[in-house]
Amino acid sequence: MTGSDDKSGRRGPLLVLPAAAYLMIFFVLPLIIVLVISFVERGRAGGVRSPLAPTIQYYIRLVDPLYVGIFFKSARIALLVTGVCVLLGYPLAVFIGRSPPRLRSPLLMLVMIPFWTNFLVRTYAMKQLLGAEGGINGLLLWLGLIHSPLSLIFNEFSVVLGLVYGYFPFAVLPMYASIEKFDLTLMEAASDLGANLRRAFLQVMLPLTFPGVLAAIVLVFVPVVGAFITPDIMGGGKVEMIGTLINRQFGVARNWPFGSAMSLALMVMVVAGVLYYLRSSEEKERPI
């Protein structure tokens, strides 16, 4: 019963008010400013022109094949990274979920530690491994398999590898949460009713653990599509993604309005994806 909920009708808003006011000023208002800035002309030395001069030129520029191409490339990389994380992470989550309870929490901890470890530190570890003087080249040189270092880093491959490395724990944890709740006797029931392992997985286990898979997809895709750190460090300026492109508008290019327009485009893309996820996860959960 929720009978004791809200007697005064004023206390709820009172509790929520401080955070609401804070986020209105320091989160919503800044986003509105981004929206406004994306529609005015830039100033000659950066910033915006004063007085404000309305324009939609930055949105027109956005559909230039150059920028559309970068958006598509970011989406492609994000899809690839998400796919790899989910396809490898699901079996890992199953493995942890099915291991004896005694081993389960240490194994889970092995996933948690990277999750809580500084993202920069981990990206740096990967950079070091792949670098010209890094562990892999060092090993190959020492073995005499190569005579000069291979260029493993500063390309799209190294960026994808870095992103998978960075976001893999984000995929495992929600899928593990779903799989842990999944009742394995349902698989036995399915096989008792004549389903082979493949069918039992596809028709029983996967649908019932799908909310975890969806959460994993969102948790990986959303940050990866707008990633900046990994493409910057692992791409060495040679792999352009939306994140690095936006960053440049606020750095060397000093084009705030164009950067704002790009940011909004990215945001719309991501929020649309999340809304789609919320809708489909609602549908998925209904029969359960």
Added chain:
Amino acid sequence: MRATRGASLATGGLALRLGKATLALNAFALFAFLYVPILILIIFSFNDTRTVARLTGLSLEWYTKLIHNRDLLAAARNSLLIALSSTIVSTILGTLTALGMDRFRFRLRSAFDAVLYLPIVIPEIVMGISLLLFFNLAFFPVIELASGAKLTLGLPTILISHIAFNIPFVYVVVRARLVGFDRTMEEAARDLGANEWRTFWRVTFPILLPGILGGALLAFTLSLDDYLVTVFTAGTASPTMPLYIYSLVRKGVTPEINALSTVLLLASMGLVVLSLAAQRRE
């Protein structure tokens, strides 16, 4: 019929065993993928030369250098300061919000719910640039108009921004705890003579505490690790730890960074242990 059933079960058993082996192999490979880079990073932090390709000898040289690095210590101090204060503020605001949203129905409630989730969802870089624009084009000019003070980006603006992205995370964690909260606990307390104030402090708060601590720990870690929002709101002030590391990492690979990374790694492992201990205490 019965015979074929038996046969298919037998092959099922084989497939099951093969499946188990594959799962174990996959898990082993993935853990290696996750940990080999980290292990190598740690090993080379003890190298006695500047190279990170071959282990030439062991030394603690890079660690002693860390201790004497003034820039680094200043960055560490900034990071801790901001992480601690943003954690305290966001934990209080986030917890109050979770209570208000969970317990009460009011106008604009669902709209605000959406606003609360948005900072978690939108790309960090968008949040970073929006705050940069906000401070430069709205906040500072308004302050200057009102009080004549000329402000610039620096530690206070970093703090303001960290609180903004931390509130939703604390909110989500505490709210999840509230969903599992058995309201009859509160009814029992009121039934036994506790008014609402005492019910909250004697029953509600202690039961929520692990969730609040979990949210605080998450906020602390997020603040300590944040690079993107910080870099847009830091201006030319002395940097935080991630900003400092980033500048080093962009320059190249050195055993000093390895040593620093190892220290940070141990710190976050400590945090994991702490959070697990907190969970176990329940």
Added chain:
Amino acid sequence: MSGGNAVELSGVTKIFGEVTALDNISLEIGDGEFFSLLGPSGCGKTTSLRLIAGFEMPTAGEVLIGGRAMGHIPPYQRPVNTVFQNYALFPHMTVHENVAFGLEMQHISRQDIRQQVGEALEMVRLPGMEKRRPKQLSGGQQQRVALARALVNRPKVLLLDEPLGALDLKLRKAMQLELKMLQDKVGITFIYVTHDQEEALTMSDRIAVMDHGLVLQVGTPHEIYERPATRFVADFIGETNLIPGEIVAINREVAEVELARGIRLKAPMVPGATVGRSVTLAVRPERISLAAAPGPEGMNLIEASVFEVVYNGATTSILLRLESGIVLTVRQPNIAFAVEPSDLREQRVRLVWPIEASSLFMEKTPVEQGKA
């Protein structure tokens, strides 16, 4: 009832949104009574309890405790305590802290608290458990702690919301007797919510049977079982054979009901019965006997064929079919069963029972119409 009313509900209605949980109910519960609210889930019994405790406020009507109107007095100022269905023990406190909670709220000295908590735990036979946490206790022990936590405050009325629901059958039976004896000892009014009719019959001084937010009957277990006021009560309490028919004759105190072509049964008259009305005749399985010869005057007699015999240990149930297709159950105690149950199968037998063991219910009584 001597000593006045411990609790009185007068014309209480409770509406949640579009659902009417209680529809203008009135109840008077005497001092020191063991009073049960019995009914299926959703009947409004728990809502009644929550109104008395003060967790809900009535939409209309009034709740009085000890003769005093409660109005909007919050739960923490009412002289009642509750034992919750899931016990609602505070997980972060020890047994001692749980039981002491209510006393602390009354600012009683530490020493007195220690003594009273000790006594309360002794009373529920849980001494020496003070330092344990609720999680370390079995379901039955948690139940006792919940009981001690409520009783230690010496409330005017103890409210119990299906407190035995989570226990297994054997423990539940034992606790039923223990609760009953405890109530005799402390002399506090118990208001007991349950959906288990057997439990209510075993423990209560009086029972209110509820359905769809209405009180259908209030009475002692004996009255409720022997003279159910409505068809629902007859069906809900214990097992009952329900035989449809039509009143064809009324002779003073007895109505004659025809089931089919010439087959008639008799039942005591009830107000409102008229010739030609469709009725249901109810009779308990244990009141029917198998007879070799027609019984004396004042008995009903009917023929039926046995189609199943079920041995239950203490009793044997015989399932029979009337010519009209209606299925009846007869229960015989296994004291000295003359015939082997298996011999009865497929036999045609005569059934007899006293006229006054039958009850009549009009099809579509006003009460039933009200709920439809």
